[in-house]
Amino acid sequence: MNDVLDDLRRHPDLEAPNLYAVDATDRLVLDEAAPLLADAPAGTVVVVGDRYGALTLGAIARHRVTGVRTHQDRLTGERALQENAERLGVDGFTSHGLTADLVAGARVVLLQLPRSLDELDEVAALVAEHADPAVVVVAGGRVKHMTTAMNDVLDRHLAVVEARLARQKSRALVASSPRPAAERPTRRWPERATHAWAGHDDLVVCAHGGAFAGTSIDIGTRALLTHLDEVPQTTGTAVDLGCGTGVLAVALARLRPGIDVIATDESATAVASALATVDANGVADRVRVTRALGTEGIPDASVDLVLLNPPFHVGATIAPAIARTLFADAARVLRPGGQLWAVWNSHLRYRPTLEQVVGPTRQVGRDPKFTVTVSTRR
CATH class of the missing domain: 3.40.50.150 (Vaccinia Virus protein VP39)
Structure with a gap:
């Protein structure tokens, strides 16, 4: 047998x-x-x-x-x-x-x-x-x-x-x-920390034990946050794809009160952390957190903006195909003219892939480690 x-x-x-x-x-x-x-x-x-x-x-x-x-x-x-x-x-x-x-x-x-x-x-x-x-x-x-x-x-x-x-x-x-x-130690989860953020009110980050970066803000997310106030959309629907602890979703909701945000992640820990982060920052009326693979459950051509800080590992294995899959997920749900704002490790050179999968892509920020791009859906 x-x-x-x-x-x-x-x-x-x-x-x-x-x-x-x-x-x-x-x-x-x-x-x-x-x-x-x-x-x-x-x-x-x-x-x-x-x-x-x-x-x-x-x-x-x-x-x-x-x-x-x-x-x-x-x-x-x-x-x-x-x-x-x-x-x-x-x-x-x-x-x-x-x-x-x-x-x-x-x-x-x-x-x-x-x-x-x-x-x-x-x-x-x-x-x-x-x-x-x-x-x-x-x-x-x-x-x-x-x-x-x-x-x-x-x-x-x-x-x-x-x-x-x-x-x-x-x-x-x-x-x-x-x-x-x-x-036993005092119960500590989820933990929370408060961060100063670009002249805006302090941003509270909550995290359960397995959340990537914990209650800190990882440097890739920080790179995208630096350019978030350049996002032209002021109304409509946005998706924080692979939302982690929900930092980008919360920041966008506070910068653009007229936008409804869907924060999505496949990690149960991330979703629980993001829910706590959203509540702690008082934006639960405008940010919906959901556990899903990519953008499943979101109709085609239904959103105006996607924010993305994609992973490129499965466990310890480098798997750049993950990012291409997420780019395709973003392209599916974006309306024509909608934008994908993404941050990625500069050495991965994702721009040609973004051009192919989403549409015309321009660079809005770059340093030796990270590149921030905006791709417009054809």
Whole structure:
């Protein structure tokens, strides 16, 4: 009988010969957790950070676990899990946000270790506060991405943390015994910080643990913010595509009160952070935050402006095709004459692609690291 892990796909995420749906860490976590999964009562197994369904479907198919609760930050991961489950005929799981209902009463938590210590802290805090006192967390990662600081973060919330032997360049940390509330750090998520911004009122940025750049404003976004008051639109609809913590959406709403803004991101952490940022800045009446892949759900040729600071990595893998996909998403929803304002790493030389996919493109700002362009939809 085939192992379910052998038949998983990444779709609808990028698929390429150097990109895999299952890795050695998935297999190690499942093996380390096997005795726990075999004895876990129904509804007490939780999976956090499953990339494409290996941990969730592996637990169900190998150990007959039922009632698995799972949280995946990326919407592509959620959909890949669902597609893999339907294709392989596996069920018995539900998807949740990173909230108390995800881990309430959990006895076993399978975790793909995030690179962000803040993200790990938020997950560990949630487990310690809401899981069963007998909970055991089996967390795995690639050795090259792991540090002893991860042990320290887990130890803040769970009193017993054990590092297991490495295998195929992956290692598991096993944590248990949630600390009493009096011994745990004060709840801190989402955090918030206030930034001075170009002579305007202070801008508040809120962020959950896994948000890119946290409560700071990353330098690419700062480069685009510098030119935001040059945007000619004063009315209509705009999209902050890949909104992150919502900085650009909030800044535009404050600069152009006549524009309605849709802020969209596939990351659950980004969406939760952006919602908090929007509320903290008092623009919830003009900024709608939604979790989506690109501009899905937005009608063709329906918006006047798109703001974009595109990523160019999938995890640790450089994948410039992501930006081209987002450029095409922007082009689809822009009205003729609508504009895409984008910032990108100068060495990537996206201008010819923007010309081809969107329309005539001009440079409005450039330094050795970032280029800001505006492309007009044909």
